[in-house]
Amino acid sequence: MVQHVLDAILANELDAIGSLDxxxxxxxxxxxxxxxxxxxxxxxxxxxxxxxxxxxDVETPELGPGEALVAVMASAINYNTVWTSIFEPIPxxxxxxxxxxxxxxxxxxxxxxxxxxxxxxxxxxxxxPGVHNWKPGDTVVxxxxxxxxxxxxxxxxxxxxxxxxxxxxxxxxxGLAEVALVKSNQLMPKxxxxxxxxxxxxxxxxxxxxxQLVSRNGADMKQGDVVLIWGASGGLGSYATQYALNGGxxxxxxxxxxEKAEICRSMGAEHIIDRNAEGYRFWKSETEQxxxxxxxxxxxxxxxxxxxxxxxxxxxxxxxxxxxxxxxxRKGGTIVTCASTSGxxxxxxxxxxxxxxxxxxxxxxxxxxxxxxANRLIDKGLIHPTLSKTxxxxxxxxxALDVHxxxxxxxxxxxxxxxxxxxxxxDQEKRERHLDKINQFRGI
Numbered sequence: 001m002v003q004h005v006l007d008a009i010l011a012n013e014l015d016a017i018g019s020l021d022x023x024x025x026x027x028x029x030x031x032x033x034x035x036x037x038x039x040x041x042x043x044x045x046x047x048x049x050x051x052x053x054x055x056x057d058v059e060t061p062e063l064g065p066g067e068a069l070v071a072v073m074a075s076a077i078n079y080n081t082v083w084t085s086i087f088e089p090i091p092x093x094x095x096x097x098x099x100x101x102x103x104x105x106x107x108x109x110x111x112x113x114x115x116x117x118x119x120x121x122x123x124x125x126x127x128x129p130g131v132h133n134w135k136p137g138d139t140v141v142x143x144x145x146x147x148x149x150x151x152x153x154x155x156x157x158x159x160x161x162x163x164x165x166x167x168x169x170x171x172x173x174x175g176l177a178e179v180a181l182v183k184s185n186q187l188m189p190k191x192x193x194x195x196x197x198x199x200x201x202x203x204x205x206x207x208x209x210x211x212q213l214v215s216r217n218g219a220d221m222k223q224g225d226v227v228l229i230w231g232a233s234g235g236l237g238s239y240a241t242q243y244a245l246n247g248g249x250x251x252x253x254x255x256x257x258x259e260k261a262e263i264c265r266s267m268g269a270e271h272i273i274d275r276n277a278e279g280y281r282f283w284k285s286e287t288e289q290x291x292x293x294x295x296x297x298x299x300x301x302x303x304x305x306x307x308x309x310x311x312x313x314x315x316x317x318x319x320x321x322x323x324x325x326x327x328x329x330r331k332g333g334t335i336v337t338c339a340s341t342s343g344x345x346x347x348x349x350x351x352x353x354x355x356x357x358x359x360x361x362x363x364x365x366x367x368x369x370x371x372x373x374a375n376r377l378i379d380k381g382l383i384h385p386t387l388s389k390t391x392x393x394x395x396x397x398x399x400a401l402d403v404h405x406x407x408x409x410x411x412x413x414x415x416x417x418x419x420x421x422x423x424x425x426x427d428q429e430k431r432e433r434h435l436d437k438i439n440q441f442r443g444i
Contacts, residue, residue: 027178070120141203197387223248228325289323336360384441
Protein backbone atom coordinates (compact mmCIF):
# COMPACT_ATOMS: atom_id res chain seq x y z
CA MET A 1 0.00 0.00 0.00
CA VAL A 2 1.11 3.59 -0.59
CA GLN A 3 -0.55 5.29 2.39
CA HIS A 4 2.79 6.10 4.06
CA VAL A 5 3.94 7.85 0.89
CA LEU A 6 0.71 9.81 0.64
CA ASP A 7 0.92 10.85 4.30
CA ALA A 8 4.43 12.24 3.76
CA ILE A 9 3.36 14.18 0.67
CA LEU A 10 0.28 15.65 2.33
CA ALA A 11 2.39 16.65 5.35
CA ASN A 12 4.86 18.31 2.94
CA GLU A 13 7.63 16.08 4.26
CA LEU A 14 9.11 15.60 0.80
CA ASP A 15 12.68 15.28 2.07
CA ALA A 16 11.62 12.08 3.82
CA ILE A 17 10.34 10.39 0.65
CA GLY A 18 13.72 8.80 -0.11
CA SER A 19 13.80 7.00 3.24
CA LEU A 20 10.35 5.44 2.84
CA ASP A 21 9.83 1.93 1.56
CA UNK A 22 8.63 1.69 -2.01
CA UNK A 23 5.27 -0.11 -2.01
CA UNK A 24 5.28 -3.60 -3.46
CA UNK A 25 1.83 -3.08 -4.98
CA UNK A 26 -0.31 -0.14 -6.00
CA UNK A 27 -3.69 0.53 -7.60
CA UNK A 28 -3.75 1.22 -11.31
CA UNK A 29 -6.31 1.61 -14.08
CA UNK A 30 -5.95 -1.35 -16.41
CA UNK A 31 -7.27 -3.14 -19.46
CA UNK A 32 -7.04 -6.94 -19.58
CA UNK A 33 -5.61 -9.00 -22.41
CA UNK A 34 -8.33 -11.65 -22.09
CA UNK A 35 -11.02 -9.02 -22.79
CA UNK A 36 -9.76 -7.60 -26.09
CA UNK A 37 -12.67 -9.20 -27.99
CA UNK A 38 -15.38 -7.90 -25.69
CA UNK A 39 -16.57 -5.23 -28.18
CA UNK A 40 -16.16 -7.33 -31.32
CA UNK A 41 -18.71 -6.45 -33.99
CA UNK A 42 -19.86 -3.25 -32.28
CA UNK A 43 -19.62 0.23 -33.85
CA UNK A 44 -16.92 2.33 -32.19
CA UNK A 45 -19.51 4.76 -30.87
CA UNK A 46 -21.23 1.99 -28.89
CA UNK A 47 -18.10 0.73 -27.16
CA UNK A 48 -18.16 1.63 -23.47
CA UNK A 49 -14.86 2.24 -21.61
CA UNK A 50 -16.65 1.66 -18.30
CA UNK A 51 -16.79 -2.03 -19.17
CA UNK A 52 -13.14 -2.43 -20.13
CA UNK A 53 -11.27 -0.16 -17.69
CA UNK A 54 -10.59 -1.69 -14.28
CA UNK A 55 -8.93 -0.50 -11.08
CA UNK A 56 -6.61 -3.33 -10.05
CA ASP A 57 -3.95 -3.97 -7.46
CA VAL A 58 -0.75 -4.41 -9.50
CA GLU A 59 2.85 -5.24 -8.71
CA THR A 60 5.37 -2.39 -8.65
CA PRO A 61 7.78 -2.91 -11.57
CA GLU A 62 11.53 -3.29 -11.21
CA LEU A 63 13.31 0.07 -11.48
CA GLY A 64 15.88 0.11 -14.28
CA PRO A 65 18.76 2.40 -15.28
CA GLY A 66 17.70 5.88 -16.30
CA GLU A 67 14.22 5.41 -14.84
CA ALA A 68 12.16 6.79 -11.97
CA LEU A 69 9.18 5.68 -9.94
CA VAL A 70 6.73 8.50 -9.28
CA ALA A 71 3.95 8.70 -6.70
CA VAL A 72 1.09 9.93 -8.89
CA MET A 73 -1.15 12.55 -7.33
CA ALA A 74 -3.24 13.20 -10.44
CA SER A 75 -3.50 12.22 -14.09
CA ALA A 76 -5.82 12.97 -17.03
CA ILE A 77 -7.69 11.39 -19.91
CA ASN A 78 -6.37 11.61 -23.46
CA TYR A 79 -7.85 10.18 -26.61
CA ASN A 80 -5.25 7.42 -26.54
CA THR A 81 -6.89 6.30 -23.28
CA VAL A 82 -10.14 5.97 -25.21
CA TRP A 83 -8.42 4.01 -27.99
CA THR A 84 -6.86 1.69 -25.43
CA SER A 85 -10.17 1.14 -23.66
CA ILE A 86 -12.06 0.20 -26.83
CA PHE A 87 -9.11 -1.80 -28.27
CA GLU A 88 -8.81 0.34 -31.40
CA PRO A 89 -7.18 0.51 -33.86
CA ILE A 90 -5.51 -2.58 -32.37
CA PRO A 91 -5.28 -3.83 -28.78
CA UNK A 92 -2.36 -2.12 -27.06
CA UNK A 93 -1.07 -5.53 -25.94
CA UNK A 94 0.47 -5.81 -29.41
CA UNK A 95 2.58 -2.74 -28.59
CA UNK A 96 3.61 -4.24 -25.25
CA UNK A 97 4.53 -7.58 -26.82
CA UNK A 98 6.64 -5.86 -29.47
CA UNK A 99 8.37 -3.72 -26.86
CA UNK A 100 8.96 -6.72 -24.62
CA UNK A 101 11.08 -8.37 -27.31
CA UNK A 102 13.56 -5.49 -27.53
CA UNK A 103 15.49 -6.14 -24.29
CA UNK A 104 15.36 -8.12 -21.04
CA UNK A 105 14.35 -4.95 -19.18
CA UNK A 106 11.59 -4.14 -21.66
CA UNK A 107 10.15 -7.61 -21.04
CA UNK A 108 8.64 -6.15 -17.83
CA UNK A 109 6.08 -4.34 -19.97
CA UNK A 110 4.67 -7.45 -21.63
CA UNK A 111 1.97 -8.45 -19.14
CA UNK A 112 -1.61 -9.73 -19.33
CA UNK A 113 -2.75 -6.31 -18.09
CA UNK A 114 -1.88 -2.80 -19.22
CA UNK A 115 -1.71 0.09 -16.72
CA UNK A 116 -2.72 3.04 -18.90
CA UNK A 117 -2.40 6.82 -18.84
CA UNK A 118 -0.08 9.35 -20.53
CA UNK A 119 -0.19 12.27 -18.05
CA UNK A 120 0.83 12.72 -14.42
CA UNK A 121 1.77 15.13 -11.69
CA UNK A 122 3.37 13.77 -8.55
CA UNK A 123 6.48 13.22 -6.47
CA UNK A 124 9.59 11.22 -7.34
CA UNK A 125 9.84 8.10 -5.15
CA UNK A 126 13.01 6.48 -6.45
CA UNK A 127 15.50 6.93 -9.26
CA UNK A 128 17.50 4.21 -10.98
CA PRO A 129 21.23 4.07 -11.77
CA GLY A 130 22.44 6.88 -14.00
CA VAL A 131 19.80 9.42 -12.94
CA HIS A 132 21.43 12.61 -11.65
CA ASN A 133 19.01 15.49 -12.32
CA TRP A 134 16.13 14.17 -10.21
CA LYS A 135 15.90 12.85 -6.67
CA PRO A 136 13.21 11.45 -4.34
CA GLY A 137 10.93 14.23 -3.13
CA ASP A 138 11.06 16.30 -6.33
CA THR A 139 7.63 17.47 -7.48
CA VAL A 140 7.23 16.74 -11.16
CA VAL A 141 5.04 16.39 -14.19
CA UNK A 142 5.78 13.92 -16.97
CA UNK A 143 5.55 14.10 -20.73
CA UNK A 144 4.75 10.91 -22.59
CA UNK A 145 7.69 10.46 -24.98
CA UNK A 146 9.60 7.24 -24.26
CA UNK A 147 12.75 6.74 -26.34
CA UNK A 148 15.72 4.37 -26.23
CA UNK A 149 18.16 6.51 -28.30
CA UNK A 150 20.55 3.63 -28.99
CA UNK A 151 20.57 4.34 -32.72
CA UNK A 152 21.47 7.51 -34.65
CA UNK A 153 18.04 8.42 -35.98
CA UNK A 154 16.74 10.14 -32.86
CA UNK A 155 19.66 12.36 -32.08
CA UNK A 156 18.51 15.36 -34.14
CA UNK A 157 14.91 14.99 -33.06
CA UNK A 158 14.05 12.30 -30.51
CA UNK A 159 10.65 11.82 -32.10
CA UNK A 160 12.55 10.21 -34.98
CA UNK A 161 14.08 7.52 -32.78
CA UNK A 162 13.40 4.04 -34.14
CA UNK A 163 12.28 2.94 -30.65
CA UNK A 164 10.04 5.93 -29.93
CA UNK A 165 6.88 5.10 -27.98
CA UNK A 166 4.08 6.89 -26.17
CA UNK A 167 4.30 6.10 -22.47
CA UNK A 168 1.10 4.67 -21.01
CA UNK A 169 -0.18 3.76 -24.48
CA UNK A 170 2.67 1.84 -26.14
CA UNK A 171 4.38 1.09 -22.81
CA UNK A 172 3.08 -0.24 -19.52
CA UNK A 173 2.94 1.29 -16.01
CA UNK A 174 1.27 4.55 -17.10
CA GLY A 175 0.02 7.56 -15.20
CA LEU A 176 -3.55 6.53 -14.35
CA ALA A 177 -2.33 4.87 -11.19
CA GLU A 178 -0.95 5.52 -7.72
CA VAL A 179 2.61 4.83 -8.94
CA ALA A 180 4.09 5.17 -12.43
CA LEU A 181 7.32 4.08 -14.09
CA VAL A 182 8.91 6.71 -16.33
CA LYS A 183 12.23 7.43 -17.94
CA SER A 184 14.03 10.26 -16.19
CA ASN A 185 14.05 12.29 -19.41
CA GLN A 186 10.26 12.36 -19.27
CA LEU A 187 10.32 14.41 -16.08
CA MET A 188 9.82 18.17 -15.85
CA PRO A 189 9.31 20.50 -12.87
CA LYS A 190 5.73 20.80 -11.65
CA UNK A 191 4.51 24.40 -11.98
CA UNK A 192 4.37 25.48 -8.33
CA UNK A 193 1.23 27.63 -8.66
CA UNK A 194 -0.98 24.80 -9.88
CA UNK A 195 -2.90 22.11 -8.04
CA UNK A 196 -2.03 18.49 -8.70
CA UNK A 197 -4.95 18.02 -11.09
CA UNK A 198 -4.27 21.28 -12.94
CA UNK A 199 -0.59 20.43 -13.37
CA UNK A 200 -1.36 16.92 -14.66
CA UNK A 201 -3.79 17.99 -17.36
CA UNK A 202 -1.66 19.86 -19.96
CA UNK A 203 1.04 17.20 -20.53
CA UNK A 204 0.23 15.33 -23.72
CA UNK A 205 -2.04 17.86 -25.43
CA UNK A 206 -0.02 20.97 -24.56
CA UNK A 207 3.22 19.47 -25.88
CA UNK A 208 1.44 18.10 -28.95
CA UNK A 209 -0.06 21.51 -29.77
CA UNK A 210 3.31 23.21 -29.25
CA UNK A 211 5.14 20.97 -31.72
CA GLN A 212 2.28 20.90 -34.20
CA LEU A 213 1.79 24.66 -34.34
CA VAL A 214 4.80 26.52 -32.90
CA SER A 215 7.87 24.33 -33.43
CA ARG A 216 9.98 24.33 -36.56
CA ASN A 217 9.22 20.61 -36.67
CA GLY A 218 5.57 21.53 -37.18
CA ALA A 219 3.89 24.51 -38.82
CA ASP A 220 6.44 27.09 -37.53
CA MET A 221 3.65 29.62 -36.88
CA LYS A 222 4.52 33.32 -37.11
CA GLN A 223 2.78 36.56 -36.18
CA GLY A 224 -0.16 37.39 -38.41
CA ASP A 225 -0.76 33.83 -39.63
CA VAL A 226 -4.40 32.88 -40.04
CA VAL A 227 -4.75 29.54 -38.23
CA LEU A 228 -7.82 27.35 -38.72
CA ILE A 229 -8.26 25.26 -35.57
CA TRP A 230 -10.64 22.32 -35.55
CA GLY A 231 -12.18 21.46 -32.17
CA ALA A 232 -10.85 24.73 -30.80
CA SER A 233 -12.39 24.37 -27.34
CA GLY A 234 -11.31 20.75 -26.81
CA GLY A 235 -8.41 19.16 -25.02
CA LEU A 236 -5.97 19.73 -27.90
CA GLY A 237 -7.60 22.66 -29.69
CA SER A 238 -7.84 24.83 -26.57
CA TYR A 239 -4.03 24.84 -26.34
CA ALA A 240 -3.68 25.56 -30.06
CA THR A 241 -6.03 28.52 -29.61
CA GLN A 242 -3.90 29.85 -26.75
CA TYR A 243 -0.68 29.45 -28.76
CA ALA A 244 -2.20 31.24 -31.75
CA LEU A 245 -3.38 34.14 -29.63
CA ASN A 246 -0.15 34.41 -27.64
CA GLY A 247 1.98 34.16 -30.77
CA GLY A 248 0.26 37.00 -32.60
CA UNK A 249 -1.58 34.75 -35.02
CA UNK A 250 -5.26 35.01 -35.97
CA UNK A 251 -7.18 31.90 -34.93
CA UNK A 252 -10.33 30.82 -36.73
CA UNK A 253 -11.95 28.48 -34.23
CA UNK A 254 -14.19 25.67 -35.44
CA UNK A 255 -16.54 24.29 -32.77
CA UNK A 256 -19.73 22.26 -32.61
CA UNK A 257 -21.99 24.31 -30.32
CA UNK A 258 -22.67 27.82 -29.05
CA GLU A 259 -21.41 26.77 -25.63
CA LYS A 260 -18.06 25.82 -27.16
CA ALA A 261 -18.04 29.02 -29.20
CA GLU A 262 -18.40 31.01 -25.99
CA ILE A 263 -15.39 29.18 -24.53
CA CYS A 264 -13.30 30.34 -27.48
CA ARG A 265 -14.53 33.90 -27.04
CA SER A 266 -13.57 33.76 -23.38
CA MET A 267 -10.03 32.84 -24.45
CA GLY A 268 -9.92 35.93 -26.67
CA ALA A 269 -10.73 34.46 -30.08
CA GLU A 270 -12.88 36.60 -32.37
CA HIS A 271 -13.38 34.43 -35.45
CA ILE A 272 -15.54 31.41 -34.67
CA ILE A 273 -17.43 28.94 -36.82
CA ASP A 274 -20.13 26.77 -35.25
CA ARG A 275 -20.09 23.93 -37.75
CA ASN A 276 -23.40 22.49 -36.52
CA ALA A 277 -25.19 25.83 -36.72
CA GLU A 278 -23.84 26.30 -40.25
CA GLY A 279 -24.96 22.77 -41.13
CA TYR A 280 -21.82 21.68 -42.96
CA ARG A 281 -22.01 18.20 -44.46
CA PHE A 282 -18.63 17.44 -45.94
CA TRP A 283 -19.63 13.88 -46.86
CA LYS A 284 -22.56 13.05 -49.15
CA SER A 285 -22.26 9.39 -48.22
CA GLU A 286 -19.83 6.99 -46.59
CA THR A 287 -17.66 7.09 -49.72
CA GLU A 288 -18.22 10.49 -51.38
CA GLN A 289 -17.34 13.99 -50.18
CA UNK A 290 -19.07 17.21 -51.22
CA UNK A 291 -16.72 19.87 -52.68
CA UNK A 292 -19.59 22.38 -52.65
CA UNK A 293 -19.55 22.17 -48.87
CA UNK A 294 -15.77 22.73 -48.85
CA UNK A 295 -16.39 25.83 -50.94
CA UNK A 296 -19.10 27.09 -48.60
CA UNK A 297 -16.80 26.50 -45.63
CA UNK A 298 -13.98 28.42 -47.33
CA UNK A 299 -16.29 31.36 -48.01
CA UNK A 300 -17.22 31.47 -44.33
CA UNK A 301 -13.56 31.62 -43.34
CA UNK A 302 -12.90 34.48 -45.77
CA UNK A 303 -15.99 36.28 -44.52
CA UNK A 304 -14.52 36.26 -41.00
CA UNK A 305 -10.93 37.11 -41.95
CA UNK A 306 -11.54 39.87 -44.46
CA UNK A 307 -10.91 37.69 -47.47
CA UNK A 308 -7.93 35.65 -46.25
CA UNK A 309 -7.56 31.88 -46.39
CA UNK A 310 -5.74 30.02 -43.59
CA UNK A 311 -1.95 29.99 -43.64
CA UNK A 312 -2.10 26.97 -41.31
CA UNK A 313 -4.78 24.35 -40.72
CA UNK A 314 -4.50 22.65 -37.32
CA UNK A 315 -5.89 19.20 -38.17
CA UNK A 316 -6.76 16.36 -35.83
CA UNK A 317 -10.33 15.11 -36.53
CA UNK A 318 -9.05 13.25 -39.60
CA UNK A 319 -11.37 11.53 -42.05
CA UNK A 320 -14.40 13.77 -41.53
CA UNK A 321 -12.61 17.08 -42.07
CA UNK A 322 -9.39 16.42 -43.97
CA UNK A 323 -10.75 17.05 -47.44
CA UNK A 324 -12.13 20.40 -46.30
CA UNK A 325 -8.81 21.23 -44.60
CA UNK A 326 -6.76 20.66 -47.76
CA UNK A 327 -9.24 22.72 -49.77
CA UNK A 328 -9.41 25.61 -47.28
CA UNK A 329 -5.67 26.22 -46.80
CA ARG A 330 -4.28 29.16 -48.77
CA LYS A 331 -1.97 28.75 -51.74
CA GLY A 332 1.35 27.65 -50.29
CA GLY A 333 -0.34 26.98 -46.96
CA THR A 334 0.29 24.18 -44.49
CA ILE A 335 -2.00 21.46 -43.18
CA VAL A 336 -0.40 20.03 -40.04
CA THR A 337 -2.03 16.87 -38.78
CA CYS A 338 -1.94 14.61 -35.77
CA ALA A 339 -4.37 11.94 -34.61
CA SER A 340 -7.56 11.07 -36.45
CA THR A 341 -10.41 10.96 -33.98
CA SER A 342 -13.04 10.56 -36.73
CA GLY A 343 -11.10 8.01 -38.78
CA UNK A 344 -7.59 7.27 -40.04
CA UNK A 345 -8.21 6.91 -43.78
CA UNK A 346 -8.00 10.46 -45.16
CA UNK A 347 -9.12 11.36 -48.66
CA UNK A 348 -8.86 14.72 -50.39
CA UNK A 349 -8.74 16.21 -53.88
CA UNK A 350 -5.04 16.30 -54.71
CA UNK A 351 -5.50 19.08 -57.27
CA UNK A 352 -5.95 21.55 -54.42
CA UNK A 353 -2.70 20.33 -52.88
CA UNK A 354 -0.36 20.01 -55.85
CA UNK A 355 -1.58 22.87 -58.03
CA UNK A 356 -1.62 25.28 -55.09
CA UNK A 357 1.73 24.20 -53.64
CA UNK A 358 0.32 23.30 -50.24
CA UNK A 359 2.09 21.10 -47.71
CA UNK A 360 0.86 18.36 -45.41
CA UNK A 361 3.01 17.86 -42.32
CA UNK A 362 2.56 14.90 -40.00
CA UNK A 363 3.10 15.76 -36.34
CA UNK A 364 3.27 13.30 -33.46
CA UNK A 365 3.57 14.41 -29.82
CA UNK A 366 6.83 16.32 -29.11
CA UNK A 367 10.47 15.83 -28.23
CA UNK A 368 11.85 16.55 -24.76
CA UNK A 369 12.93 20.10 -25.65
CA UNK A 370 9.53 20.96 -27.12
CA UNK A 371 7.77 19.44 -24.11
CA UNK A 372 10.03 21.37 -21.76
CA UNK A 373 9.26 24.65 -23.55
CA ALA A 374 5.53 23.93 -23.46
CA ASN A 375 5.73 23.20 -19.73
CA ARG A 376 7.83 26.35 -19.19
CA LEU A 377 5.05 28.46 -20.69
CA ILE A 378 2.59 26.85 -18.27
CA ASP A 379 4.99 27.59 -15.41
CA LYS A 380 5.26 31.25 -16.44
CA GLY A 381 1.49 31.65 -16.62
CA LEU A 382 1.50 32.36 -20.35
CA ILE A 383 -0.44 29.18 -21.19
CA HIS A 384 -3.06 27.84 -18.79
CA PRO A 385 -4.49 24.38 -18.07
CA THR A 386 -7.90 23.84 -19.62
CA LEU A 387 -9.26 21.45 -17.03
CA SER A 388 -13.04 21.22 -17.02
CA LYS A 389 -13.83 18.30 -14.72
CA THR A 390 -11.99 15.91 -12.41
CA UNK A 391 -12.97 12.34 -11.57
CA UNK A 392 -11.83 9.82 -9.00
CA UNK A 393 -9.68 6.93 -10.19
CA UNK A 394 -12.64 4.59 -9.64
CA UNK A 395 -14.61 6.64 -12.19
CA UNK A 396 -11.95 6.64 -14.91
CA UNK A 397 -14.26 4.60 -17.15
CA UNK A 398 -16.87 7.34 -17.03
CA UNK A 399 -14.21 9.99 -17.67
CA ALA A 400 -13.03 8.08 -20.75
CA LEU A 401 -16.62 7.66 -21.93
CA ASP A 402 -17.13 11.43 -21.74
CA VAL A 403 -14.10 11.97 -23.97
CA HIS A 404 -15.19 9.15 -26.30
CA UNK A 405 -18.59 10.80 -26.79
CA UNK A 406 -17.20 14.35 -26.94
CA UNK A 407 -19.29 15.24 -23.88
CA UNK A 408 -16.45 17.26 -22.36
CA UNK A 409 -14.65 20.57 -22.68
CA UNK A 410 -10.89 21.03 -22.45
CA UNK A 411 -9.20 18.26 -20.48
CA UNK A 412 -10.74 15.75 -18.08
CA UNK A 413 -8.64 15.07 -14.97
CA UNK A 414 -8.38 12.07 -12.66
CA UNK A 415 -7.32 12.12 -9.00
CA UNK A 416 -4.96 9.26 -8.17
CA UNK A 417 -3.31 9.59 -4.75
CA UNK A 418 -4.64 13.11 -4.16
CA UNK A 419 -7.64 12.69 -1.84
CA UNK A 420 -9.42 15.81 -3.10
CA UNK A 421 -9.13 18.65 -5.58
CA UNK A 422 -7.28 21.85 -4.78
CA UNK A 423 -4.14 20.37 -3.22
CA UNK A 424 -0.54 20.72 -4.34
CA UNK A 425 -0.13 24.52 -4.65
CA UNK A 426 3.39 25.37 -3.50
CA ASP A 427 3.59 29.03 -4.50
CA GLN A 428 0.43 30.79 -3.38
CA GLU A 429 1.73 34.25 -4.29
CA LYS A 430 2.37 33.18 -7.84
CA ARG A 431 -1.06 31.57 -7.99
CA GLU A 432 -2.69 34.81 -6.89
CA ARG A 433 -0.99 36.65 -9.77
CA HIS A 434 -2.50 34.25 -12.29
CA LEU A 435 -5.71 33.35 -10.47
CA ASP A 436 -8.13 35.13 -12.79
CA LYS A 437 -6.77 33.27 -15.81
CA ILE A 438 -6.53 29.98 -13.92
CA ASN A 439 -10.18 30.23 -12.95
CA GLN A 440 -11.22 31.34 -16.43
CA PHE A 441 -9.52 28.42 -18.11
CA ARG A 442 -10.50 26.01 -15.32
CA GLY A 443 -14.09 26.69 -16.37
CA ILE A 444 -13.33 25.30 -19.81
